[in-house]
Amino acid sequence: EQTLLVLGIETTCDETAAAVVERRADGSGRILSNIVRSQIDEHAPFGGVVPEIAARAHVDLLDGIVANAMREAGTGFAQLSGVAAAAGPGLIGGVIVGLTTAKAIALVHNTPLIAVNHLEAHALTPRLTDATEFPYCLFLASGGHTQIVAVLGVGDYVRLGTTVDDAIGEAFDKIAKMLGLPYPGGPQVERAAASGDAARFAFPRPMLGRPDANFSLSGLKTAVRNEASRLTPLEPQDINDLCAGFQAAVLDSMADRLGAGLRLFRERFGAPKALVAAGGVAANQAIRRPLREVAAKAQTTLMVPPPALCTDNGAMIAWAGAERLALGLTDTMDAAPRARWLL
Ligand code: KG4
Ligand code: ZN
Numbered sequence: 516e517q518t519l520l521v522l523g524i525e526t527t528c529d530e531t532a533a534a535v536v537e538r539r540a541d542g543s544g545r546i547l548s549n550i551v552r553s554q555i556d557e558h559a560p561f562g563g564v565v566p567e568i569a570a571r572a573h574v575d576l577l578d579g580i581v582a583n584a585m586r587e588a589g590t591g592f593a594q595l596s597g598v599a600a601a602a603g604p605g606l607i608g609g610v611i612v613g614l615t616t617a618k619a620i621a622l623v624h625n626t627p628l629i630a631v632n633h634l635e636a637h638a639l640t641p642r643l644t645d646a647t648e649f650p651y652c653l654f655l656a657s658g659g660h661t662q663i664v665a666v667l668g669v670g671d672y673v674r675l676g677t678t679v680d681d682a683i684g685e686a687f688d689k690i691a692k693m694l695g696l697p698y699p700g701g702p703q704v705e706r707a708a709a710s711g712d713a714a715r716f717a718f719p720r721p722m723l724g725r726p727d728a729n730f731s732l733s734g735l736k737t738a739v740r741n742e743a744s745r746l747t748p749l750e751p752q753d754i755n756d757l758c759a760g761f762q763a764a765v766l767d768s769m770a771d772r773l774g775a776g777l778r779l780f781r782e783r784f785g786a787p788k789a790l791v792a793a794g795g796v797a798a799n800q801a802i803r804r805p806l807r808e809v810a811a812k813a814q815t816t817l818m819v820p821p822p823a824l825c826t827d828n829g830a831m832i833a834w835a836g837a838e839r840l841a842l843g844l845t846d847t848m849d850a851a852p853r854a855r856w857l858l
Contacts, residue, residue: 518538518539519597520547521537522534522592523636523834524581524600525600525829531554531580532829533580534546534584535548535587536837544642544643544644549823551829554572563692566607569606569608573613574612577613577616581620592624595624596837597627597628597837597840599832600613601614601632602614602846602851603633603852603853604633604853614630618848628846630850634655634660635670636831636834637831639831639835639838640793640831641818644820647791649667649788650667650784650785651788651789652664654797655793657682658701658795660682661684662676662858663676663677664858665787670842670844676730677729680732681732686736687765688700689736690704690758691704693740695749708763711754711756713760715756718742719735721734722771730769743757770805770808770809786814789816789817789818790816791820792806792817792819792825
């Protein structure tokens with residue numbers, strides 16, 4: 516057992532990111548550099564991520580981002596213990612760019628390659644930031660995914676619940692678009708909701724009281740659209756109230772679904788060491804109070820990584836790579852990029 520130094524590359528969506536992370540023999544971690552270049556400006560005119568533009572931007576940006584991450588960490592490629600890239604799930608053009616770059620570095624410098632599942636990287640982030648012990652219950656909520664997962668060990672995950680339609684971040688983005696707020700919508704909706712009256716509209720709380728731990732967002736989205744279409748012209752206060760009502764409904768539904776998920780966790784695996792929230796939606800501040808309440812009710816503690824490590828970044832990929840490398844789990848040059856890849 517030794518200290519591992521891993522370069523991580525993230526290109527699955529609209530962030531071009533690279534980071535260098537250290538993992539010590541005792542399992543603790545340290546971020547030496549973490550560079551994220553958001554492509555928001557490139558995609559904003561289109562109101563969402565355009566896959567072709569994302570892939571081309573990753574090609575243009577990645578070499579420079581990797582060089583910056585290496586320089587800031589003060590290391591050379593020869594010192595690396597391994598190179599990790601997110602090999603999916605995500606937009607395939609970007610995934611190919613990141614994985615191929617990692618393969619080239621691994622090949623030239625004769626260093627191990629780790630093809631990381633992007634969702635696994637979100638799942639393992641609390642072990643980098645807070646040395647969270649297994650088993651824990653993960654609530655992963657991003658633009659592409661909404662899942663409750665029992666994290667039992669590295670590579671040992673059991674899905675307890677998922678969304679039957681939209682992801683939570685996706686719903687925030689669609690509500691923003693519907694109300695004329697700029698992309699990406701999550702932070703915009705949160706900001707508008709802070710000045711809104713959540714009680715003005717009686718929006719449904721999807722899936723409330725069901726014994727399974729699944730989510731559904733599309734009915735709520737339709738309810739918001741129906742109310743919005745009745746209000747023309749849409750005044751700023753209307754937008755704030757619609758956002759507040761939407762967010763309150765999402766949080767109520769989420770709290771109920773997580774309560775069900777934690778019950779399923781306890782039945783199957785005993786008490787979780789923590790409830791961990793990850794993914795872009797976990798950067799939302801209003802989500803904290805219901806999350807804390809759900810955790811307290813389940814007699815566990817809430818862990819939320821800092822916002823910059825909740826949204827997509829290279830450090831989480833490097834860390835997941837280091838965790839796998841520590842167990843000897845490396846990949847070969849024929850590791851395939853994957854658009855879809857269940858945890
Ligand atoms: O994890 P992430 O950076 O990328 C994906 O893998 O999808 O998550 C991005 C998603 C977007 O849908 C964004 O709108 C949402 O996370 N998000 C938020 C907030 N910040 C980002 N949703 C609600 N409130 C926020 N403050
Ligand atoms: Zn993500």
